[in-house]
Amino acid sequence: MSQQNYRGMDFEHYTEGFMDSLVCDDNQSNLKIISETLKDLKCNVVVSPDLENAFDRIRYNQFDVLVLNETFGGGDPEKNELLETYQTMPINNRRRIFLALIGTNFKTLDNMTAYIKSVNVVININDLPNLKVILTKAISENDQFYKVFKGVLTELGKT
Template sequence: MEIICESCQSKFKIADEKLPKDKAAFLKCPKCENRIRVSPAAKDDDASHQQDFEEDFFSFDEDEAEGYDASDKPFDFVEEEGKTALLCESDPMIKKAIMPVLDVLEYHVTDVKNGREALKTMRYHNYDLIVVDEYFDAKNPDANGVLIYLERLNMAMRREIFVAMITRRFRTMDQMMAFQKSVNLVVNVDNISDFDKILRRAMADHGMFYQAYKDCMA
């Protein structure tokens, strides 16, 4: 079960079997030591929501798989040095600020309309860059399907993807929050006009950070 501290907004997980089923549990936040109350109803609702979410978002039937048309997917034949990006953003104003940046950086961009389309696309293509709004196809930013999918990816695959999260809650380039959300970069919408400079700086730092590791792996 995922628990959020109301005081400092820190998130942590605890096994369901460690919580009593028929009465409220009281926990101490490991960060700010705030006392957190977890009711039995909240635990049941959380488990039910998670199950419904996974069944709806992560399930694809055979008809969907058979209906996949490679000719509609331009990245099947991108040139050897071509870079690919997936854009998961519904706000036209934010998208208007991001698209020119990706064009200048010479990314071949897939612009998806919803979470299921994004997930289906990621099943067939490995993207170099993914830009996702935390509210993309999600009323609850902490239940964003695209971010959950990326968090669950095998580390060998996830390491090759740079993920930039567009947010309204956190400050730009907050590294601790990026780590907590399992993304590489956090960009607040108030700074979206500087998306070009922010992305370039973050990707340069990311490349330097992993260069030694990649050299050893090579």
């Protein structure tokens, strides 16, 4: 599926009209579930094999959806470098990205935890079999929440 290679990154084929998504999870069985779900939700799926690759990807691409396991890159869930990057990103850039955080200690769809972690949705790892329903609901709610705001920004020419 790769078309060319630049700095060790393969550029996948993208389908126009689909959301662009980045998946960051070290577990192969999780990757399969997440990737298939995102494809079902009409997303172009890019899987990042490691933290360095993920940082290169976000440096050169604007992703609509990011699915991140809290332990991606072998780090401490409380000190995930990629999550910290998104938590400190300027808000005008951050709100364009739907960020789903997967972990073992979350209650799926817990809005308070999502708010504390500065993500759009938290998902317990045990709920991955229901990922399509969870992401459909969460992305829809996010789109609805920001619809008016994004419309005003578009009218003002600030998008």
